[in-house]
Amino acid sequence: MAKSAEVKLAIFGRAGVGKSALVVRFLTKRFIWEYDPTLGRLWWKGGMEWHAEVVSVRIISSTGRNEQLCQVILRGQE
Numbered sequence: 326m327a328k329s330a331e332v333k334l335a336i337f338g339r340a341g342v343g344k345s346a347l348v349v350r351f352l353t354k355r356f357i358w359e360y361d362p363t364l365g366r367l368w369w370k371g372g373m374e375w376h377a378e379v380v381s382v383r384i385i386s387s388t389g390r391n392e393q394l395c396q397v398i399l400r401g402q403e
């Protein structure tokens with residue numbers, strides 16, 4: 326069986342600028358008003374339909390302050 330495509334999306338920005346709100350809006354079309362610091366954890370992992378094909382998607386958000394975590398994300402090991 327052919328391996329499905331994999332998308333890794335990393336979103337960087339200062340704390341509280343709206344990274345999580347953007348991701349939730351993209352995934353659910355809803356806007357979150359609450360502020361819950363994500364602390365750079367893996368945000369979302371799942372399957373998504375793209376041009377009639379299911380692709381594996383990973384989304385992570387980080388302030389970029391944890392340099393080690395950023396390196397791991399950018400190398401795609403997270």
Ligand SMILES: Nc1nc2c(ncn2[C@@H]2O[C@H](COP(=O)(O)OP(=O)(O)OP(=O)(O)O)[C@@H](O)[C@H]2O)c(=O)[nH]1
Nearest residue numbers: 340341342343344345346357358359360361362363
């Ligand atoms: N008015 C307004 N508020 C926003 C917007 N985007 C996000 N917010 C609000 O700003 C606050 C912080 O948003 P988050 O999405 O949690 O910010 P974040 O960048 O993920 O923060 P960290 O997890 O700390 O890195 C929340 O209360 C959101 O509702 C926007 O476009 N307009």
